[in-house]
Amino acid sequence: MAGARTYDVAVIGGGVVGCALARRFTLDGARVVLLEKAADVLDGASKGNSAILHTGFDAPEGSLELQCIREGYAEYLDIHARLNLPLIRSGAMVLAWTPEELAQLPDLIAQAHLNGITDVESLTAADILRQEPALAANVLGGFRIPGESLIDPWSAAHAYLRQALDNGAMLIRQAEVLGGRRVGDLWEMETSAGTVHAALVINAAGLWGDEVDRRMTGESWFAIKPRKGQFVVYDKPAAALAGHILLPVPNKITKGVVVCRTAFGNLLVGPTAEEQEDRIHATMDRAALEALRKRGEEILPALRDHEITAIYAGLRPATEEKEYRIRADRAEGYITVGGIRSTGLSAALGIAAHVARLAGRADQPLAGPVWPRMPALSDEAQRDWRAPRNGGVICHCERVTRREIEAALSGPMAAGSMGGLKRRTRVTMGRCQGFYCSAELARLTEGRLPEPMLAGNAHDE
Amino acid sequence: MSDPDETVDVAIVGGGPAGLAAATELRRHGVARVLVLEREAEAGGIPRHCGHYPFGMREFHRLLRGPDYAARLVRRAEAAGAVIRTGTTVTGLGPDGRLSVCDDRGTATVTARAVLLATGVRETSRAARLIGGEKPGGILPTGALQGLVYLNHQKPFDRPVIIGSELVAFSALLTCRHAGIRPVAIIEAGDRATARWPVPLLARFLGIPFLARTRLEAIHGTRRVEGIDLAGATGERSLQADGVIVTGQFRPEASLLREGGLRIDPATGGPEVDGWGRLSDPAYFAAGNLLRGVETAGWSWAEGRRAASAIAAHLRGDLPEGDRSAPIALDHAALKFAMPQILPMAPAEGRGLAPFLQIRLATPARGRLCLWQGDRIIAYRRLNHRPEQRILMPLPTIDPNAPPPRLTIEPS
Numbered sequence: 055m056a057g058a059r060t061y062d063v064a065v066i067g068g069g070v071v072g073c074a075l076a077r078r079f080t081l082d083g084a085r086v087v088l089l090e091k092a093a094d095v096l097d098g099a100s101k102g103n104s105a106i107l108h109t110g111f112d113a114p115e116g117s118l119e120l121q122c123i124r125e126g127y128a129e130y131l132d133i134h135a136r137l138n139l140p141l142i143r144s145g146a147m148v149l150a151w152t153p154e155e156l157a158q159l160p161d162l163i164a165q166a167h168l169n170g171i172t173d174v175e176s177l178t179a180a181d182i183l184r185q186e187p188a189l190a191a192n193v194l195g196g197f198r199i200p201g202e203s204l205i206d207p208w209s210a211a212h213a214y215l216r217q218a219l220d221n222g223a224m225l226i227r228q229a230e231v232l233g234g235r236r237v238g239d240l241w242e243m244e245t246s247a248g249t250v251h252a253a254l255v256i257n258a259a260g261l262w263g264d265e266v267d268r269r270m271t272g273e274s275w276f277a278i279k280p281r282k283g284q285f286v287v288y289d290k291p292a293a294a295l296a297g298h299i300l301l302p303v304p305n306k307i308t309k310g311v312v313v314c315r316t317a318f319g320n321l322l323v324g325p326t327a328e329e330q331e332d333r334i335h336a337t338m339d340r341a342a343l344e345a346l347r348k349r350g351e352e353i354l355p356a357l358r359d360h361e362i363t364a365i366y367a368g369l370r371p372a373t374e375e376k377e378y379r380i381r382a383d384r385a386e387g388y389i390t391v392g393g394i395r396s397t398g399l400s401a402a403l404g405i406a407a408h409v410a411r412l413a414g415r416a417d418q419p420l421a422g423p424v425w426p427r428m429p430a431l432s433d434e435a436q437r438d439w440r441a442p443r444n445g446g447v448i449c450h451c452e453r454v455t456r457r458e459i460e461a462a463l464s465g466p467m468a469a470g471s472m473g474g475l476k477r478r479t480r481v482t483m484g485r486c487q488g489f490y491c492s493a494e495l496a497r498l499t500e501g502r503l504p505e506p507m508l509a510g511n512a513h514d515e
Numbered sequence: 516m517s518d519p520d521e522t523v524d525v526a527i528v529g530g531g532p533a534g535l536a537a538a539t540e541l542r543r544h545g546v547a548r549v550l551v552l553e554r555e556a557e558a559g560g561i562p563r564h565c566g567h568y569p570f571g572m573r574e575f576h577r578l579l580r581g582p583d584y585a586a587r588l589v590r591r592a593e594a595a596g597a598v599i600r601t602g603t604t605v606t607g608l609g610p611d612g613r614l615s616v617c618d619d620r621g622t623a624t625v626t627a628r629a630v631l632l633a634t635g636v637r638e639t640s641r642a643a644r645l646i647g648g649e650k651p652g653g654i655l656p657t658g659a660l661q662g663l664v665y666l667n668h669q670k671p672f673d674r675p676v677i678i679g680s681e682l683v684a685f686s687a688l689l690t691c692r693h694a695g696i697r698p699v700a701i702i703e704a705g706d707r708a709t710a711r712w713p714v715p716l717l718a719r720f721l722g723i724p725f726l727a728r729t730r731l732e733a734i735h736g737t738r739r740v741e742g743i744d745l746a747g748a749t750g751e752r753s754l755q756a757d758g759v760i761v762t763g764q765f766r767p768e769a770s771l772l773r774e775g776g777l778r779i780d781p782a783t784g785g786p787e788v789d790g791w792g793r794l795s796d797p798a799y800f801a802a803g804n805l806l807r808g809v810e811t812a813g814w815s816w817a818e819g820r821r822a823a824s825a826i827a828a829h830l831r832g833d834l835p836e837g838d839r840s841a842p843i844a845l846d847h848a849a850l851k852f853a854m855p856q857i858l859p860m861a862p863a864e865g866r867g868l869a870p871f872l873q874i875r876l877a878t879p880a881r882g883r884l885c886l887w888q889g890d891r892i893i894a895y896r897r898l899n900h901r902p903e904q905r906i907l908m909p910l911p912t913i914d915p916n917a918p919p920p921r922l923t924i925e926p927s
């Protein structure tokens with residue numbers, strides 16, 4: 055792995071933002087390297103989120119965040135079919151449960167219009183219950199945002215990276231950036247996998263954004279304040295209970311507890327919003343999980359009869375301010391893309407386009423780039439278990455085939471850890487949590503994961 | 516390999532003890548085409564990876580280890596002329612016995628005059644129990660532990676904790692012992708072991724502390740389990756451990772039923788069945804653990820045999836048709852389930868799923884267990900039981916003109 059290599063652009067961090075950046079700069083014609091400290095990509099903030107593709111209807115007016123969400127949303131709609139990425143156009147409803155919340159609705163609708171989302175539609179309680187019959191009858195009113203959609207949080211990011219790799223980019227995992235200095239026109243970066251040289255360095259280190267700034271430039275102009283979000287996930291039959299993404303009226307700190315389907319046909323309730331110092335551990339606690347379950351049952355009473363099949367928690371890379379922390383020093387060839395707090399999945403492609411403009415490089419865009427097609431994980435009609443020569447089903451709950459697992463263990467983006475294999479294929483993420491398939495999976499992955507399966511269900515949702 | 520469209524007399528979903536027993540018995544009843552569909556590479560069900568005793572006393576009159584027992588059941592079914600097709604997953608249950616299946620070749624349909632569902636159970640996961648903490652490697656249900664130890668000869672950890680004290684915790688202890696794993700403790704939320712004698716006895720014999728009235732609150736670790744937090748009667752404390760075995764609280768593997776629109780009893784989590792083991796769609800029958808959570812293999816095997824008799828009678832047109840009566844209502848908080856849920860209106864005369872009603876408690880209770888129709892008690896028995904203990908009552912018949920049956924616990 056070691057030895058000095060020189061690239062046009064080095065992206066630090068393989069979260070969804072880093073993956074989108076790698077794609078953008080590669081397609082624009084640059085030689086890109088992505089450096090990720092973990093054994094696989096998507097091991098930080100991008101590991102666990104709500105997987106909503108936001109329109110930006112409630113983003114702060116005039117913000118860079120709004121601009122990136124809107125641009126990212128539009129590009130996702132543009133490219134998802136070519137990359138075989140899911141898009142579930144569920145629409146969302148913001149629901150008011152108290153008179154105070156009801157009173158806030160007009161302002162929220164006005165905000166949506168200001169943000170350019172003009173197709174929102176005000177709803178009476180009767181309208182809402184007609185469209186969402188499983189909803190608790192004490193809902194008072196709300197409005198509908200048709201464009202809010204559901205996607206697969208991992209295959210989207212994997213697809214961006216895959217397209218970068220297929221068009222010549224380089225991925226180095228287990229490569230933690232330890233420090234760097236400017237030598238002439240180049241950055242010389244010390245990483246745990248050797249020295250890397252690049253003309254432009256982009257810090258997309260998520261929860262470590264301030265730390266990487268300090269390592270590279272000796273200072274940081276913002277501080278990461280991790281904000282944890284816990285979730286409970288219900289088994290697939292519960293997904294029939296909610297057509298729309300069900301959003302509460304937001305408060306100042308958080309969008310609040312959401313109830314929505316997932317691209318994989320489950321139903322999730324979450325997240326919480328809890329400030330913490332720890333950037334590594336997203337610790338779940340019984341009281342919070344029970345509160346989520348209770349809140350879920352208040353919104354959809356029938357959830358009482360459904361089974362929880364997964365729990366997880368993610369950390370938002372929030373900072374002292376709401377706004378994204380993006381700043382470019384063109385002379386020094388250094389761009390920070392920090393504080394991509396709670397909308398990074400939606401905004402990633404837009405952030406990448408914005409950063410490319412900031413970088414102002416004059417590369418020659420690729421003519422006829424390769425467009426990889428991602429495995430269909432969310433569309434049951436196209437799943438591999440339906441196709442010939444699939445090698446048989448290994449994970450029965452999620453119907454993951456031997457061929458899908460083999461594919462995820464090979465190629466330029468082969469899974470680097472058990473978590474990575476799960477994110478690529480969904481093995482063991484179903485209701486039995488490995489009761490049946492652990493032994494077979496341990497055999498299949500033996501000697502093939504840089505960070506081996508620890509015989510556990512360290513599944514990340 | 517399945518032809519795209521295949522027709523058989525009886526299709527059996529799941530090749531565990533219940534399914535294999537039924538296959539053998541159906542052939543003995545002269546049913547021509549009996550097809551067992553098993554998603555694993557080998558039939559045999561859970562015993563395949565239980566490399567310990569005791570299995571087989573009822574079926575083979577000898578003490579066997581799980582894998583030997585499973586192999587014998589397979590041989591017996593094959594010798595009787597049943598076809599066992601492994602590597603084949605049933606993915607959908609359609610009306611009139613139309614099954615969607617998939618295998619290495621893709622998807623296909625199997626249509627049967629009758630279908631027996633024998634898909635077994637799984638343990639309740641850490642997630643469903645809302646156990647907090649992080650998600651390191653080394654958190655396993657007993658089923659997974661057994662697969663790793665007995666099928667792969669792996670040792671996933673050295674010093675795990677065992678959560679729960681049902682009979683399956685006994686299997687977990689035996690499996691650990693086999694692999695040279697030394698559990699740190701057994702943790703039970705109740706005030707004593709659920710499986711009353713074997714678990715505490717074996718734990719004591721092995722020198723493993725048994726912690727009653729203790730709940731696992733959180734699991735900690737980044738890559739692998741490093742420790743756990745417990746909450747108990749005497750307060751909170753932490754233990755070092757490198758693994759967690761999450762045992763028991765079995766749930767029927769019933770997701771196919773839900774998707775297929777077959778009626779599920781929320782109390783068992785399995786299908787709602789009548790005295791012949793028939794589901795709400797009368798082309799479907801069920802047997803084994805799917806019916807109610809975990810029992811012994813011999814018990815499930817016996818259920819499979821009796822279900823086969825009922826199915827054979829059904830194919831001959833010998834089963835009573837007509838309306839299903841209302842299911843038994845559970846009218847006491849301590850009652851967990853009663854199965855079959857739908858009682859017969861006339862005696863089953865040896866062709867039924869069982870000559871008794873199977874009952875379980877959610878919490879310990881004593882008194883008189885009474886089955887009512889209106890203000891009349893149609894069956895009763897003495898009760899002094901704890902959760903997970905087997906409670907039986909001779910299968911009563913009900914009067915179709917009287918109010919629906921209701922089960923209560925009365926003071927004795």
Ligand SMILES: Cc1cc2nc3c(=O)[nH]c(=O)nc-3n(C[C@H](O)[C@H](O)[C@H](O)COP(=O)(O)OP(=O)(O)OC[C@H]3O[C@@H](n4cnc5c(N)ncnc54)[C@H](O)[C@@H]3O)c2cc1C
Binds near residue numbers: 068090
């Ligand atoms: C609970 C929750 C719910 C959310 N819901 C949504 C939603 O519904 N829709 C939406 O659009 N967004 C949502 N988000 C937000 C979204 O998940 C984040 O904005 C996004 O994941 C941030 O990605 P990132 O690439 O900036 O950071 P990360 O994913 O943290 O990526 C940074 C990467 O950098 C690596 N790294 C760190 N230091 C170094 C180093 N020194 N050297 C090399 N590599 C390094 C890390 O290992 C990590 O992989 C949610 C977030 C949370 C937590």
Ligand SMILES: Cc1cc2nc3c(=O)[nH]c(=O)nc-3n(C[C@H](O)[C@H](O)[C@H](O)COP(=O)(O)OP(=O)(O)OC[C@H]3O[C@@H](n4cnc5c(N)ncnc54)[C@H](O)[C@@H]3O)c2cc1C
Binds near residue numbers: 683812
């Ligand atoms: C850890 C453990 C230890 C045990 N130890 C003992 C013991 O020592 N002695 C004892 O008597 N009993 C023991 N038991 C109980 C015994 O294993 C069960 O009672 C018995 O296996 C139940 O048989 P079954 O046929 O109902 O289900 P299972 O044995 O669970 O078989 C069900 C089968 O159905 C298959 N299947 C499920 N869904 C599908 C589908 N959609 N398509 C195709 N196939 C499908 C499964 O792969 C499986 O092979 C133990 C159980 C466990 C979990």
